[in-house]
Amino acid sequence: MLAVGTVVWLASELMFFGGLFAAYFTLKAEARQWPPPGVELETLLSALFTVFLIASSGTMVLAVRSLERGNRRATVSWILVTFGLGGLFLANQIREFYTLDFRVSSNSYGSIYYLMTGFHALHVAAGLLLMLVALAIATGPGPVARRGPVVDSIGYYWHFVDVVWIGLFTTIFIIR
Numbered sequence: 001m002l003a004v005g006t007v008v009w010l011a012s013e014l015m016f017f018g019g020l021f022a023a024y025f026t027l028k029a030e031a032r033q034w035p036p037p038g039v040e041l042e043t044l045l046s047a048l049f050t051v052f053l054i055a056s057s058g059t060m061v062l063a064v065r066s067l068e069r070g071n072r073r074a075t076v077s078w079i080l081v082t083f084g085l086g087g088l089f090l091a092n093q094i095r096e097f098y099t100l101d102f103r104v105s106s107n108s109y110g111s112i113y114y115l116m117t118g119f120h121a122l123h124v125a126a127g128l129l130l131m132l133v134a135l136a137i138a139t140g141p142g143p144v145a146r147r148g149p150v151v152d153s154i155g156y157y158w159h160f161v162d163v164v165w166i167g168l169f170t171t172i173f174i175i176r
Helices: 002-030 043-068 072-099 110-141 148-176
Strands: none
Touching: 002 110, 002 148, 043 072, 043 110, 043 148, 072 110, 072 148, 110 148
């Protein structure tokens, strides 16, 4: 039941981000120049942190598999690595928010950029909090079998956050 509920909730999140993508492409279609003059993004640095985020999906898989095998120590280690990679990604997002030459109020590009990346950053932050929950669950007393579905669901959420970022990165930094 937990897995089904998680997938249904993630489907609603997908619709939310789908609306943001629709707004982005609508604004882009109506603009004379997209992005507007003066908008410079740090594509290579963002690509590096994108690799960190994608790698964190792999480490989350390793955490889930370790828990399935009953190896709590490995589970904790992989969750901590995942948390660290996600934390690095989020730290870079926050740094970008403070260092970019445009703001949310600069133009429609700034508005949609900060809206899309800001909501994604909130989802990453929520994922990091969920990883702390996963750590508590994985290290708790008792049999591991009952803990697996919860950690699995947190893994689904984390993979979702990663896939959404791949779409955002491609849209914002590559297609432009």
